[in-house]
C-alpha cells in the first residue's frame with residue numbers, strides 16, 4: 001500500500017495583489033511548523049502577477065511552502081498575446097499549475113482537448129499539473145457524476161505516458177460545491193475520487209493509481225475537512241475561499257486536529 005502525502009493547496013483565484021501575496025505567505029509561514037510540513041505538503045496557487053514575489057519570499061527565507069500558477073498556455077512561446085507559458089512558470093520555480101479549473105472551462109471555454117494539451121505542456125516544462133475535473137449540478141441531479149467526471153479524466157490524460165501520469169495530481173471539484181457553501185458529503189467525494197483511482201488503474205496500472213494524489217475541492221473549510229480527508233481515496237484539498245484566510249487555511253492543513 002502506497003502512502004500518499006496529503007496535498008493542501010490554496011487556489012487564490014483572482015485575489016491578492018503581489019503585496020498582499022507576500023503578507024499572506026509570511027503569515028502562513030509564521031503559523032506553520034516542521035510537524036505540519038512533515039505531515040502535509042502545502043502549496044499556494046497564485047495569480048501570475050504574484051508569482052515572482054511569492055518565489056522571492058519562499059526561496060529567500062527557505063520556506064517549505066510550494067507554489068504554483070493557476071493556468072498555462074499549451075504553447076512554449078510565440079504570438080499568443082496575454083498567455084503565459086510553462087517555460088516561464090518553470091523559470092520561476094513553480095512546482096504546480098492547475099489545469100482545467102471549472103472556472104476556466106466555464107468562462108474561457110476550455111475543452112478536454114485543450115486541457116490535455118496544457119497537461120502535456122506542464123509536464124514538458126517540469127511542472128506538476130493539478131488537473132481539475134468535476135460535474136455541474138444538472139449532471140449530479142441526473143446521477144451521472146461518475147461517468148461525466150471520468151470522461152473529463154480520460155480527455156485530460158489522453159496520450160499522457162505513465163511516467164508522467166504517475167506524478168499528476170487530480171482535483172475532483174464538483175462545480176455545484178465551488179464557492180457555494182454547498183460542500184459534497186464525504187461519501188459523495190469518496191464515490192467519485194474512488195472511481196477516479198479505479199479509472200487510473202484501468203488506464204495505467206493499479207500501482208500507478210495507488211501513487212496518484214486525488215484532491216477534493218469545493219467549499220472546504222476547517223469544519224468539514226477532517227471528514228473529507230478521512231475518505232480512503234481523498235489525498236488532499238484544493239481550497240478556494242478558505243485559503244484567503246491564513247488562520248483558516250492553517251487549520252485545514254492541520255485537519256488531523258479538527
Ligand SMILES: O=C(CO)COP(=O)(O)O
Pocket residue numbers: 011101173177178179180181217218219220238239240241242
Ligand atoms: O474552486 C475551488 C478551488 O479550486 C474551490 O473553491 P471554494 O473553496 O471557494 O469553494
